[in-house]
Amino acid sequence: MPFVRISGTLLHYRLTGPEGAPALVFVNSLGTDARIWDAVIAMSSDSYRCLSYDKRGHGLSDAPEGDYALDEHLDDLEGLLEHLDLGKVAVAGVSIGGLIAQGLALRAPDRIGALVLCCTAPRMGDAAMWSARIETARTKGLEPMADPVMERWFSPDFRQHRPDELAGWRNLFLRTNPLGYANTCATLRDTDLGADIARIQAPTLIVAGDADLAAPVELVRNCTAIPGSRFEILSGVGHIPSIEQPAHLADLIQDFLKEADHG
Numbered sequence: 001m002p003f004v005r006i007s008g009t010l011l012h013y014r015l016t017g018p019e020g021a022p023a024l025v026f027v028n029s030l031g032t033d034a035r036i037w038d039a040v041i042a043m044s045s046d047s048y049r050c051l052s053y054d055k056r057g058h059g060l061s062d063a064p065e066g067d068y069a070l071d072e073h074l075d076d077l078e079g080l081l082e083h084l085d086l087g088k089v090a091v092a093g094v095s096i097g098g099l100i101a102q103g104l105a106l107r108a109p110d111r112i113g114a115l116v117l118c119c120t121a122p123r124m125g126d127a128a129m130w131s132a133r134i135e136t137a138r139t140k141g142l143e144p145m146a147d148p149v150m151e152r153w154f155s156p157d158f159r160q161h162r163p164d165e166l167a168g169w170r171n172l173f174l175r176t177n178p179l180g181y182a183n184t185c186a187t188l189r190d191t192d193l194g195a196d197i198a199r200i201q202a203p204t205l206i207v208a209g210d211a212d213l214a215a216p217v218e219l220v221r222n223c224t225a226i227p228g229s230r231f232e233i234l235s236g237v238g239h240i241p242s243i244e245q246p247a248h249l250a251d252l253i254q255d256f257l258k259e260a261d262h263g
């Protein structure tokens with residue numbers, strides 16, 4: 001369970017897989033931590049050096065005060081990559097994690113071997129929605145949002161047939177630092193990469209879930225402005241395919257990275 005301080009912010013990360021193997025980095029979504037990627041990492045770490053971390057405001061990482069700018073998330077991730085000396089990486093991000101991946105590909109194209117953008121878009125939601133969540137998180141905590149958020153995260157089938165997992169991931173959401181959550185909602189409120197992503201040159205796989213209420217398929221399709229990108233729609237999956245269909249997602253990622261010449 002290593003920790004590192006990047007420009008004063010403590011980050012919790014995990015690194016598995018053979019040293020020298022192509023590096024694959026996983027970025028988590030709002031209200032979660034690196035554990036949402038564990039099943040995919042277990043299926044990938046024979047062939048890839050897998051890095052996952054709790055982005056600021058989440059998990060065991062620090063939750064600094066104040067709205068988080070996208071640039072601060074990028075500073076964290078770039079700092080972590082420099083600290084670990086991973087060379088060129090593929091970055092897989094879900095939701096805001098995918099926004100961070102897009103941002104890094106724009107800021108540091110030479111570091112990026114490939115992108116996997118899951119259930120994300122260059123702009124997610126609108127300012128009013130994020131402001132309302134910020135207000136709720138800061139004044140009442142996360143409990144009032146828990147049930148609606150579970151409906152956004154998980155397909156009806158998952159919620160009906162996997163109640164213990166649902167309860168566990170709900171616990172993860174509720175244990176997120178409400179101020180870290182609110183400060184991250186500010187990133188979503190303030191970020192729009194729509195005018196920029198056509199400049200991304202990295203080979204890009206885009207994955208949407210047809211039961212995703214947080215990033216519906218047509219929103220995720222906006223990522224196809226990235227030249228040459230491939231778009232896949234997973235059936236019966238909500239907002240976090242790494243939890244609902246990890247084997248399917250791991251296969252897609254590995255096949256794509258081989259074609260992209262990253263592993």
Ligand SMILES: O=C(O)CC1=CCC(=O)O1
Nearest residue numbers: 029030095096149152214
């Ligand atoms: O909580 C949600 O609605 C899902 C979500 C939006 C951005 C993100 O990272 O997760």
